[in-house]
Amino acid sequence: MKICVLVKEVPDAAVEKRIDPGTKRLDRSGEKNLNPFDTHAIEAAMQLKEGGAVSVDEIVAVTMGPESAFRALHKAVSLGADRSIHLTDDALAGSDVAATGYALAKVLEQEGPDLVLLGQQSDDGECYTIGAVVADHLKMPSLTQVIKMDVEGDKLRCERQAEYGYDTVEVSLPAVISVGDAINEPRYPSLKAIMGAKKKPLDTKAAGDVGIDAGKVGESGSRTAVLAINPPPAKDAGEIIEDEDTNETVEKIVNWLEERKLLA
């Protein structure tokens, strides 16, 4: 079985994210990291490989992004992926969700995986949707937010929380599964794996290499356009107390509650 894992480079959560007012795109300068939600997808692939219920021949990390995004691939291979693919092309800049999903699907089409895994959300884009977009292009069944996944022959038995409680769904391979962060506890890469990461094969591909129709990607190929960026409606800032002396803090909380008649 061949597993492709979609990974993305995102601004470090500790760094304030902002919009570039000129381009109306996310300002992607500053510290970057592998999208933390994607480490769960890599871990899920590793657990399938190590679990023994199915024989996994290869785990391939795939990203689409600017030149710097290869660093996310290095992280992914240090966490266990065998090789990686970096789709990067000026023509792809400014792609919206639909265009990104289409472009990633073209890379995956060439790879022909039995299973595509991805994270529940990107830390910067927070769209929760790439998985279902990719799956429809690939004509594969898909599920998002999966927190338990067991292989049973050529099927996956998946569990996830949906509108009315927990659902169990059987999906036959090949399939696209986006995993929730409760699915596992990702491992830390060993120093050896970090050192070895640069030696694992990394293919860089341009849009034309995977047959992407340039008219469907990039800013001009996107079907949405940002008209304006506005600040959220002003809201009275809450009162913040730093807990230095807990007895004092507790007294303040109790007074606050009492003023609002919440201790009646």
Add this chain to the structure above:
Amino acid sequence: MSGILTYALHYEGAFNKNSLGAVSEGAKLAKEIGGEAAAVVVGGDDLTDELCASLGNYGATKVYRVKGPEGLGAPVVDAMAKIIGDDGYSYALFGGGLLGFEIGAGLTARLGAGVTMEVTAVKAQGGKLVAERPILQDSAIVDVDYVGEPGIIIGRLNAFDVVESGGGAAQVVDVEVSFEEHSNRAVMVQRGEQRGADVNIEDAEILVAGGRGLGKAEGFELCESLAGALGGAVAATRAVVDAGWYPYAAQIGQTGKTVAPKLYLAAGISGAIQHKVGMQASENIVAINKDANAPIFEFCDLGIVGDLNAIMPKLTEAVKAKKGG
């Protein structure tokens, strides 16, 4: 034909409240830009004529009924793609929820359409719709315009009000859809399993909610003691419910309950959007979190930056003393 096609999710013979909000919103917008306000439902025999026609109360004039599997995204994508292909709708609209995201995304790919998710408001401008979407932890709101048709709008939970506009019964039209091969390759084995005890949090005026910051299942004892002292109930985040620390029935948020108590005290909760949407209407929000940058401090009324393990036991004692005295 122009107009708006809204997906209405149902379960055990009743429509989802968020879907009713979306149907109401679709009807309002269709009036503004012109065209039909239609809804689509996919499911089994519980989709009676009467149930489908009842969407007319929320402003839908036509309801497409499709026989198919429930609780899965792809069959609905097939259905909506066919209806939009045959009857030509300008927009597809979804309320907040997990399936809305999956169906909206699938439809985006199928139709080569533009999509906006987590939408909190929709404006009609010059015969078209513009979607407002908060981004970057709600620190900015972008106005998104659609290039070409259809445009796909996925709402945020509770973003659209349910409005009983008093319209009559909607016309119910049966549509036969042949599902794609891949749509038949996901099969529901069990739906809507309730994990953990059946606790009631919806009637409580005071909720003490716990998150991953409680550290372990036993951490909920701190919440239970404080809730006991305050005379309230205990609620939870998805993170701790998924981890098996607390029952699903107590979960607040996008795939849990929506509440608006007099007091919502959040302990060890970061305040992710999917949690916020279920509790932001609470009258008073108090948060205890050791991370001063936690998003919950952006929307609470009283925030305490500190360790809940130190604060909660003392707070419980102080509340008891106050109430006893």
